[in-house]
Amino acid sequence: MTMVENVRNGLLIGAGPRGEEGREPWFLDPREILRTVRLRWITVLLPVLLLLGLAAAWTHLNPPQYAASTQILIDPRGLQVVKDGLTPPDQASDASLLLVDSQLRVLTSDDVLGRVVDRFDLAQDPEFQGRETLLGALKGLVARLTGRTEPPADPRLAALRILRDRTGARRLERSFVLELGVTSEDRDKAARLARGVAETYLARDAATRSDTTRRAGEAIEGRLAELRDALRKAEDKAQGFRARHNLVGTRAQLVSEQQLTQLSDQLGAARAKALEAGARLRQIEGVLAGGPSDSVNEIVQNPTITALRGQLAGVERLRADAEETLGRRHPSYQAALVQEKAVRGTIQAEIRRIAAASRNDYQAALASARTLADTLERRKADALKVGDDFVQLRELERQVEASRAVYEAFLVRARELQEQQRLDTSASRIISPASPPEKRLGPPTPVVFAAALVAGLGLGLVGSLGLELLAGRVRSRRRLEGHLGRSGLDALPRAPRGVAGAGAFRASFGTARGDGSYEVALARLRHRLAAAAPGQRPLVVLVTAADDRTGKSVLARALALSAASDRERVILVDTDPKGLVTRDLGAAAPRDLPATLRERGTLGEALITLASGLQVLPRPSDLPRDLAGRLADALLRSDADLVVVDLGLVGGNVVTERLIADERIPVLLLAVSARRGRLAAVDRALKAIGAGRRPRIVVTDVGARD
Structure with missing residues (x-):
């Protein structure tokens, strides 16, 4: 026991409690992922190789x-x-x-x-x-x-x-x-x-x-001949109508209409001239009647009257000078007065002459107006006679103009389209402009292979994790703790080759001592079992399993050998129906166990003592069900320090179930192999054991890093 207490904690695999960290899903733990990759490396490698091959084929088939x-x-x-x-x-x-x-x-x-x-x-x-x-x-x-x-x-x-x-x-x-x-x-x-x-x-x-322009031009050219013929026919029809009805004139107006217009204009001018001449005549007659002559232009602007008025002004000055200097009786004054009267008479005669000329002009203007009026009336009568014919002529001329406009438009358009055919509009x-590209389409070849590698690794990893989930293997203590929601499970590394074989019970192994990790873990487990049941003597330990019969038997014999190596009195009892311990022992019991239990004798009569001091109770060929209680009594009355009972699988036989249900036996170990155990089997075993008795789970075959 001193050896166990002085061993460093680092060597005791799974010795300390792990707390709540074991309850997280195992597939989120990098260590569990790496363990899965190591175990299922083929599953990881196959998708990688497949996708790399597909990438190589794709790059080869797709230039x-x-x-x-x-x-x-x-x-x-x-x-x-x-x-x-x-x-x-x-x-x-x-x-x-x-x-x-x-x-x-x-x-x-x-x-x-x-x-x-x-x-x-x-x-x-x-x-x-x-x-x-x-x-x-x-x-x-x-x-x-x-x-x-x-x-x-x-x-x-x-x-x-x-x-x-x-x-x-x-x-x-x-x-x-x-x-x-x-x-x-x-x-x-x-x-x-x-x-x-x-x-x-x-x-x-x-x-x-x-081509579109050419076809449009050809279509217009085809219509030009028809339009030309239609225009010619319209012109001939209009010209024939003009000749038949003697309608002489321009296209817009006949000669009779032109003459009528001219006569109307001339009549207006003649009447205006007559009115003007009459106004002048009345002004001149007013002057003759004694009115002022300065308001009449004909009198004022007449050069003769202007000269006479100059003479009159000179004579009046002479008369005024003679009157002032010589007096009115002087002949000079009288001569000046006679001369003044003569000039004034000459002016009046000139005014009467102008009045007579104006009167003649007025009468001539009136006569011309009357003549033009008569002529205009006659022309109006002639125009009314050709009005209906001229209306028809106008209609024919409008048809000619319309035909000419359409023909000219088509002709101009045809010439434009002929020229437009040679132009790029x-x-x-x-x-x-396009230039040679520098980069190829799609991802580069290294990227394709890198993507295939990453995708293959991802598929392989996901596939491995999926297969691992479907397999439901225990694999590690951490995974089992996360599944059960319990922490601090005991764990043992993989047992050395000698412990699992028949040589474990020979003197050479029994006398050997080891300080390997497996032996240290066994010592720590025994220490915990003793601490969990203080004062128990003998300490009876039941060892069972859910589906790992071999691992269970190896754990039972390893516990017994470990205690025997520490000079403890140990009894190893084989109650497994398969009898693996008994088979590996290769020896028969001195006395039949059922007879010993019926006679309520001591177990020492049926024990086999090995050279290491370990005592083994082999399994008889037939152990009746009713002797399970007596076997428990005999185990509890033994004088050994430790009794290890190798049971069968949970639910395997009645003896195993009765010993598990016996509350007098304090310690029940449920061995679970990390390599071979399944989570579903563990759940079934715990359900079969029941909630009234909580077994101590020991995970075997764990890795060195668990």
Whole structure:
């Protein structure tokens, strides 16, 4: 016992309590994950190898692809080279977007792509003829076997389909720019094809516009002859009507109408002249009647009267001077007075002459107005006679003008379209030519293999954990503690090879002492058992298991040998129906155990003593059920320090169940193998034992790191 107490805790595997940390799920513990990986390394390795192989096959069957792109500006306005172009120069925004989307379909149409196939001779390019896959080869083989062979596909159609699959186009957001992309196994070929598709589209668009213009021009040319004949017929009809009805004049007005208009104008002018002459005459007659003459322009502006008035002014000055200096009786004064009267008479005579001229002008104007009025009335009567004919003539002339307008419009339009055929009015152009791409499409090969490796490891790890969960193995004390919700379970490492064999009971092993981890753990377990049942003498320990019969028997004999090596009096009792301890012992009991129990004798009569001092009670060939209670009494009355009873499996036989249910035996060990034990079996064993008696679970075969 001193050896056990002085051993360092680091050597006692599973010696101390683990607390609540053992209750967390085992698959969240890195140590349990590593243990699962070590145990199921094939399961982890297989997905890795499979995915790496798939990655290698994928990289081999899928050569690198390079995508080259180019950008084309689709200007919906076009170039208005001539007036009234075929395409309207301005369109609504929504209509423009629809036009660009329509051109997007034209860009990737079979018409454009087919011309690219012919231009670059893709029908002879192995890349655009497709590679035969394994599935295709199998289909071909089945078709040949069934006699349903299909004719070989057209190389041009095959190249067109592949080019269609490798060509994509889209309209950039909020713009009239189309982005075209073409993929190929060769970066230079991808750039050439992208440029070729864009150039073919632009050339095809220009040719379509020219062809549309030509067809429109031809349609107009076809109508020109009909319009020319219709115009000629309308003109002949109007001219014939004019000749039959003697309607002379211009296209807009007849001669009679022109004369009527002129006479009307002349009559108005004559009447205005007569009124003016009458007004002048009345003013002059007013002057003759004694009125002032300064308000009449004819008198004021007359040069003769102006000269006479100058003479009158000189004579009046002479008269005034003579009157002032000589007096009125002087002859000079009288002569001046006579001269003044003579000048005044001359002025009055000149005014009367002007009045007579004005009167003659007035009478002539009145006569002219009357004549023009008479002539106008006669012309009006003549115009009324040709009014109906002129209305019909106007209708015919309007028909002629309409026919002439349509004919001239068609003629001008035909000439414009003839010239427009030679002009490219499209404003679409390549704004970003395609260049060889630098990087291939898809992830690089190292990334593919790295992803396959990571995915394989993930699948393998998840698969291993899943299989481990389905297997329900114990594997470690930590996992069992987490499953049961109990901490501080006892644990023993894997037993040395000699303990599990028949040689364990021979003198050579029995006299040996060891200080290995297994022996130290056994000593610590015995120390705990003694501390758990103080004052018990002898200390009876029942050893059973849920599904590990071999591990249970090894634990029972190891406990007994460990105590015997410390010079304790130990009895090892074999009650297992399989009798593993008895079989390995290879010796028969001195007396039959059932007879000894019936006669209530001591166990010493049926014990076999080994050289190490260990006493073994072999299992008889038949142990009746009614002797289980007497066996317990005999064990409790023995003079040994420790009695280890190797029971059968829980639920295996009645003797085992009765000894487990005997409350006088304080210690019940449930051996659970970490390698071979199953969690479901442990649950069934604990349920069978019942809640009234709580066994002490000992996990065997644990790893060195548990």
